[in-house]
Amino acid sequence: MTMSWTGDPVWLADVLREAGLRVIEHDGWRDRGHGDFADLRGVLCHHTAGGGTDDWRIVQYGRPDLEGPLAQLVLERDGTFRVIAAGVCWHAGRGSWPGWPTNNANYHVIGIEAVSRGDGTDWTPAQLDAYKRGCAAILRRIGRTADDCVAHREYSTEGKIDPAGIDMDEFRRDVQAFIDGEDAPMSAAEVNQIQDFITAFCGPIGSDVKDIREQLCGQSQRDAGQYAGWPQLGNRTVVDALADIYTRLQRLEH
Numbered sequence: 001m002t003m004s005w006t007g008d009p010v011w012l013a014d015v016l017r018e019a020g021l022r023v024i025e026h027d028g029w030r031d032r033g034h035g036d037f038a039d040l041r042g043v044l045c046h047h048t049a050g051g052g053t054d055d056w057r058i059v060q061y062g063r064p065d066l067e068g069p070l071a072q073l074v075l076e077r078d079g080t081f082r083v084i085a086a087g088v089c090w091h092a093g094r095g096s097w098p099g100w101p102t103n104n105a106n107y108h109v110i111g112i113e114a115v116s117r118g119d120g121t122d123w124t125p126a127q128l129d130a131y132k133r134g135c136a137a138i139l140r141r142i143g144r145t146a147d148d149c150v151a152h153r154e155y156s157t158e159g160k161i162d163p164a165g166i167d168m169d170e171f172r173r174d175v176q177a178f179i180d181g182e183d184a185p186m187s188a189a190e191v192n193q194i195q196d197f198i199t200a201f202c203g204p205i206g207s208d209v210k211d212i213r214e215q216l217c218g219q220s221q222r223d224a225g226q227y228a229g230w231p232q233l234g235n236r237t238v239v240d241a242l243a244d245i246y247t248r249l250q251r252l253e254h
């Protein structure tokens with residue numbers, strides 16, 4: 001039996017940011033919602049069926065027939081997540097999925113409304129990449145696998161079609177790879193961090209040749225010829241860390 005996170009996901013913004021994603025926190029999001037979650041069991045994926053820069057307004061404020069918020073997160077076309085609410089939102093409707101309570105998913109899953117016309121043809125690469133990374137970060141946080149990353153159309157018994165144009169088997173494979181930290185190409189933010197790191201590292205090496213061995217290998221027991229690596233590199237030497245970066249950059253090119 002899988003342990004479930006209990007309580008509202010007040011960590012949403014932090015978890016997404018830690019995954020290298022851009023986040024906009026809407027005022028009052030931690031207190032917005034239709035009551036508190038029971039426990040968290042997964043993520044339900046939607047499209048807005050709008051496609052514009054104002055789609056989030058309906059998600060936050062609702063429609064004449066349905067009071068907002070309608071989902072915890074909105075995913076913009078450039079891959080930015082808007083954090084709308086930490087409480088329960090009205091997005092799931094009637095339906096079922098293994099391990100989720102039938103017709104009651106709103107109290108157990110986080111809804112992501114991705115901005116799209118809804119015809120399956122306008123997803124951007126940045127948006128799809130962020131969609132998978134965001135789902136993975138949330139599922140990892142609540143101790144679940146990609147099996148609990150579900151399309152509204154898979155869950156719904158009300159004829160939903162969203163998110164249109166996304167192959168969920170392929171989507172879940174990629175999400176699980178992100179959860180596992182394997183074969184996960186880097187985000188733009190990660191590439192920038194690595195470039196900053198290399199720039200910062202090459203300064204001291206160039207300015208003081210005597211310390212090159214220490215810079216490369218870490219300080220501990222260097223006189224004995226044993227190197228502990230650098231704590232900030234996961235106790236790897238610079239060569240091992242760069243090899244890891246190089247491998248991941250190669251994957252980016254595919």
Ligand SMILES: [Zn+2]
Nearest residue numbers: 046047152162
């Ligand atoms: Zn939906």
